[in-house]
Amino acid sequence: MNMMHNRMKANSILKQIMRWYIVTPVIMCCFLLVAFHTTKASDMVNSYSIHPSEIRDIEGVKISIDLAWTLLCGFLVFNMQAGFAFLGAGFLQKKNTLNYLTMSFMDFCVGGLIFWAFGFALMFGGSYLAFGLDAGNTLVGYSGFFLSFGTFDYSTSKLWLFQMMFSAAACTIVAGAVAERIKFNTHIICSIVLCGIIYPVYGHWVWGGGWLANLPFGSGMRDFAGSGVVHGIGGLIALVAAWMIGPRFGKYNPDGTPNMFHGHNLSFVVLGTLFLLFGWFGFNAGSTLGSTDLRVSIIAANTFLAACTGGVALMYITYFDTGKFDIVMTCNGTLAGCVAITASGAYVPHWAAVAIGFIAVIILRESLHFIEIRLRIDDPVGAISVHGANGLWGLLSVGIFADGSYLGVKGLITGSGWQLLSQFIGCIVLMIWALGIGYILFYILKKTIGLRVPVNEENTGIDVYEHGISCYPGFN
Amino acid sequence: MNMMHNRMKANSILKQIMRWYIVTPVIMCCFLLVAFHTTKASDMVNSYSIHPSEIRDIEGVKISIDLAWTLLCGFLVFNMQAGFAFLGAGFLQKKNTLNYLTMSFMDFCVGGLIFWAFGFALMFGGSYLAFGLDAGNTLVGYSGFFLSFGTFDYSTSKLWLFQMMFSAAACTIVAGAVAERIKFNTHIICSIVLCGIIYPVYGHWVWGGGWLANLPFGSGMRDFAGSGVVHGIGGLIALVAAWMIGPRFGKYNPDGTPNMFHGHNLSFVVLGTLFLLFGWFGFNAGSTLGSTDLRVSIIAANTFLAACTGGVALMYITYFDTGKFDIVMTCNGTLAGCVAITASGAYVPHWAAVAIGFIAVIILRESLHFIEIRLRIDDPVGAISVHGANGLWGLLSVGIFADGSYLGVKGLITGSGWQLLSQFIGCIVLMIWALGIGYILFYILKKTIGLRVPVNEENTGIDVYEHGISCYPGFN
Amino acid sequence: MNMMHNRMKANSILKQIMRWYIVTPVIMCCFLLVAFHTTKASDMVNSYSIHPSEIRDIEGVKISIDLAWTLLCGFLVFNMQAGFAFLGAGFLQKKNTLNYLTMSFMDFCVGGLIFWAFGFALMFGGSYLAFGLDAGNTLVGYSGFFLSFGTFDYSTSKLWLFQMMFSAAACTIVAGAVAERIKFNTHIICSIVLCGIIYPVYGHWVWGGGWLANLPFGSGMRDFAGSGVVHGIGGLIALVAAWMIGPRFGKYNPDGTPNMFHGHNLSFVVLGTLFLLFGWFGFNAGSTLGSTDLRVSIIAANTFLAACTGGVALMYITYFDTGKFDIVMTCNGTLAGCVAITASGAYVPHWAAVAIGFIAVIILRESLHFIEIRLRIDDPVGAISVHGANGLWGLLSVGIFADGSYLGVKGLITGSGWQLLSQFIGCIVLMIWALGIGYILFYILKKTIGLRVPVNEENTGIDVYEHGISCYPGFN
DSSP states (O other), X not given: OHHHHHHHHHHHHHHHHHHHHHHHXXXXXXXXXXXXXXXXXXXXXXXXXXXXXXXXXHHHHHHHHHHHHHHHHHHHHHHHHHHHHHXXXXXXXXXXXXXXXXXXXXXXXXXXXXXXXXXXXXXXXXXXXXXXXXXBOSSOBOOOGGGOSSOOSHHHHHHHHHHHHHHHHHHHHHHHHTTTTBOHHHHHHHHHHXXXXXXXXXHHHHHSSOTTTTOSSTTSOOOSSOIIIIIIHHHHHHHHHHHHHOXXXXXXXXXXXXXXXXXXXXXXXXXXXXXXXXXXXXXXXXGGSOTTSTTHHHHHHHHHHHHHHHHHHHHHHHHHHHSSOOHHHHHHHHHHHHHHHHHHTTTSOHHHHHHHHHHHHHHHHHHHHIIIIISOOOOTTOHIIIIIIHHHHHHHHHHHHXXXXXXXXXXXXXXXXXXXXXXXXXXXXXXXXXXXXXXXXXXXXXXTTOSBOOHHHHHHOHIIIIISSOSOGGGO | OHHHHHHHHHHHHHHHXXXXXXXXXXXXXXXXXXXXXXXXXXXXXXXXXXXXXXXXXXXXXXXXXXXXXXXXXXXXXXXXXXXXXXXXXXHSOXXXXXXXXXHHHHHHHHHHHHIIIIIHHHHHTTOOSSTTXXXXXXXXXXXXXXXXXXXXXXXXXXXXXXXXXXXXXXXXXXXXHTTTTBOHHHHHHHHHHIIIIIHXXXXXXXXXXXXXXXXXXXXXXXXXXXXXXXXXXXXXXXXXXXXXXXXXXXXXXXXXXXXXXXXXXXXXXXHHHHHHHHHHHHHHHGGGSOTTSTTHHHHHHHHHHHHHHXXXXXXXXXXXXXXXXXXXXXXXXXXXXXXXXXXXXXXXXXXXXXXXXXXXXXXXHHHHHIIIIISOOOOTTOHIIIIIIHHHHHHHHHHHHOBSSSTTOBOGGGTOOHHHHHHHHHHHHHHHHHHHHHHHHHHHHHHTXXXXXXXXXXXXXXXXXXXXXXXXXXXX | OHHHHHHHHHHHHHHHHHXXXXXXXXXXXXXXXXXXXXXHHHHHHTOOXXXXXXXXXXXXXXXXXXXXXXXXXXXXXXXXXXXXXXXXXHHSOGGGHHHHHHHHHHXXXXXXXXXXXXXXXXXXXXXXXXXXXXXXXXXXXXXOGGGOSSOOSHHHHHHHHHHHHHHHHHHHHXXXXXXXXXXXXXXXXXXXXXXXXXXXXXXXXXXXXXXXXXXXXXXXOOOXXXXXXXXXXXXXXXXXXXXXXXXXXXXBOTTSOBOOOOOSOHHHHHHHHXXXXXXXXXXXXXXXXXXXXXXXXXXXXXXXXXXXXXXXXHHHHHHXXXXXXXXXXXXXXXXXXXXXXXXXXXXXXXXXXXXXXXXXXXXXXXXXXXXXXXXXXXXXXXXXXXXXIHHHHHHHHHHHHOBSSSTTOBOGGGTOOHHHHHHHHHHHHHHHHHHHHHHHHHHHHHHTTOSBOOHHHHHHOHHHHHHSSOSOGGGO
8 A cells, every 4th residue: 555655656756757848848849949949030021922912903803802711721721630530530440440530630730840840841842932932943942941031921821821730631532541440640751751752742843833734745644633633642542551551450361352341430521521511611621721713613514514413423333233322432533533534623614524534434433343352452541542543543534634724734625635645744754753752761660660559459449559548438 | 163163254255345345335425526627627626606815805804703702612512412422322321322322322423424515505595695506495405415517615614514413403303202112223213304304394494594584574484593404403303203203111100190200321421412502602603604793792691691591490390399309300391492582592581591491491391291291292311301292382472572783683572572472483494394294204214124123122222232232341 | 098198189279379378468569679779770881880772982882792701701601510410429328419509509409599689789899890899898888788779780699690690600519528417507507697797798808809819919819710709708608618527427437547537429520520620611711701802812821721731730740659641630729820810811921821730730749649548538529628728829829920910919929928928818717717707607507507418317318308309210
């Protein structure tokens, strides 16, 4: 009794010390930062590209409209995190739900800080898309670090917020494919590298004034809202990660045939898909960065049509196969349609959105089969096929269906094949970059902190081991 | 062993053939479409009513503001699908949850394609509300098919997207009333007819320049955001459908007294109501099709007041009756208030919104009682009373409470009864149209593919039979 | 048999009478209202500050943009109700879930009507922020009652709608802290007083042209989006309420050590946090009341950065303590960051948002410990620490980190301490006001209708007793 009491007391003192061990340097850091910035505060005041209260003409009004549009669309994209959370939680086993939710939650928390510190600077430095982003070359950008140092402005913060949500989405795509077996910290490090290097660098090449956007074929490589930059990157990193980590225990029989692990709450799968579609309107239509570009309504309509087509097509294709109306496949079909139209939504007419959505589900189906049966890679939520395979198809679809009515991007249907060549190069580069860096990253992680949780943890459920509690304490 | 192997092989070959049987014609179709449209692509480029980059004056800026407003409100209306999914899932038994979710998901997928193909053209052809919608008469429109053929424009896509979400809502209303017993394909056909004919034709009469809007009494029939067009149509088709299909097995005792089937997750009912209210702001305030119509804030405030009144009133009325604070009734009361204010939100002062919301719950209560006890129609979620009965009340409320401060619509409170006459005619026409066509539709369906699932399927639960899996595999 | 039949008949007649007893006066009231207002309807038509169709110049366009922005942000704030519902439901025991959901649902229903009737008038009367709000002094406002009497205008309804959502949030904060033991009607009365008096009066002092905003130190007290006005008020009333009601049965052992009551669905806690963050963008960035104030993007980015910092910091601080990745604490950390940045988001640079978020979680952690262990106050969801303690920290943070780049508010980092003095006075006044009035309110309630449900009800679960049904009937 007495010993225990002493031990508790010692523990308590230790915790007190720990507490101040953490608190003190933090407070010191804050004050150092304060001291450092105090001297610069007055410069900041004068660093605006336009003063908030100075809207007096049409140009000022247009800035204000575009600001509202982009921010609201960015908020919608943030709401996709709720969609991913629902979707993943529904797809997984009850015993690992909390682990997935924690990973996807930390993706945007950690990703947000990293993308603020340097991801954004690597991606948009030298793009001149906002105030102060004027240092960078065609390979990488180097201005906008911490949104400070002469880039503190409404326009920079606007671009950062919207793009931040995109990089978080890319991380969360990976979280689904490696769920139920990855170590928590391994995933966090993967998210840091993804948001800090992999995503921004490829993003710079496509959106930040880099070399892919300036390819001499057609209009250069075009990825309107990120089929490749966001979904392709996410899906291909997911491919490497799921392959390196290996399948869940019991997924494959000794003869190589796969077993099915049912999700524990399919209503969450449907709800997650609905919230993802809701956010996807912002994802695609918001990528104009303003509603003074009237193309936004055509983009939104294309997004919706591709999603509808994907859902209907995969529902009935699956029905002809299995005799069941498989809502889980339907949801994945809808998402595949959305991923594919993400690159091309602005450039194609409405009938092409339907065609792109339809082809997306054919690709999804073949890819799911190929990855599960041939490659024997275990992807619990189908992220590799939905986001990876259809991300690549989305890039190609621009080169096929673009009708020249927006920014002069002309695909095969206008009789020119040059744009398709650019898109094809973009795909190849994407694959080399994502698979290559992804392999290096996971190889290093494997050799250092390890990739997988211990086997007993995997069998009992990660929630209780890593998070100290099950997801539904009240139901047990 | 060997035989089984052969059979599997045969199956696999069959599937391969099936696969190409599906894929080939699709690819061919796509290429035909491509060929067909390629020749027209250049015309498309020139078909814009205003070029995206040509915003130089106040008029252009106003177009841009209204575009942003309408699209964002349309996205909110789409989010009502999540609300319907939560609400329906919560109201139903666990064994049929997935079936309802699949139906409501397919409602907007199938509905989206149908409304794109011809529903929109029937509804808005001849309305001149967007570019190219210039063919149509007072009975039906006939321009805007596939949003093509000279109507490919930002303005048409904007109107389509917003209205599309409305027609999906009408379908989903039906899904609730027929849940737990309807055949899946029967519901899909009902949604196709609803989105393709029933909703657009009545909608044309009211919003597309049709004869009801031009009645010579008062300002003609007015239904601001669709109490009648969306909720009335949905609710009355639900009435016919639920009546023709018959009650769920065990709903009525041999002496005709009803039994209560509890929903399986009442937290979903509350959450669904919250998401519906969230979307309803877009539904009502977005129906101005632009925030340069400053009335939007009054509409939003009216919507919220009617919802609050409905919730508070029904909570305490039910409490006086039963001694319980019945949250399910409260949620329905809130929705009833929203349905009623949908037609009149723009025309009435705030105090009238409170009155309309209050009367709505009285009507809801009487209607629920009348339909369950007198008509002995089984409506699991109360859709007929919430959307049908209060849809009609919403139409009438315009004729009573409109104060003349918006577009000159003047109701009884200004001393004139003509507007009420127009609204009354609108109600009668709505009932004849919806109940008549609805009856014909379900009569044909009954005689052909049948309406109900087999009785053993109903008893065991539709999820496992039709969808191959239960909604919560992990919990069993 | 016969007797029972008679009794049922008598009951039925009684109910019929009851029904008309309720309906008749209501209909009469409506008609009286009609009669009363009919005479004034024509005046209303002419009471507009600007006619809806009269947008012809830059000023009109700016009004229209700001209207769209404020309304859409207001809708997002409404969606926080879904976040609170998820969060609270997840944190609580299964047997009391429905009770909490009903309380939080009624908060905005009842609050909406009260804030319409007089809360808004007390808060913004005399602020001149919208049409007709011209009567009021520095202590309290008195114009805008019922949004009528010469204040019926788009601008007044806009301001009301946005502010309405804020007052509902304050009520719902209280609901979390008193959950699982408060009487339903006691909570409703608390919400009425909160929305009708406590919140509006303090709000008037800060936002309605009252004396706190005009303190002679610095720029006067500044609370940008309501760290103090909304979260501080809500959190401190929650403190008084939870203290007066006492802890849940079994929360504290005889020796004063607390027991842990696990929430029943931790996935709801994560989802709730995501929806709250989604709404928080509207909460903070919408508080400019327009996107023609270009500061909105900086506010949104600050909000996100503080949230991310809060989440990451508390996750790893907890990990060093317990060895577990505690997602529940992480969610609370994120929310604490949001609460703290709410007051200062517009005034501080991005690095300060990170610092504010970090300090917020230190405060959260100490406060949780202090309230649970030292004060022995039982707060099931941590509302007092998240909203109360960090609401106060948010107020102070303006005085420290404001860099003078927005509206001239200059904190310590610019070398001036006057603003911090103003903020400090605001904190003291907030504590005196909220704790004082809160104490009086709950003292009266205790002496009259009582605060707590009976002990057997608490043990069995409030849902079945007060609401007549459990939350998951299908699962039992």
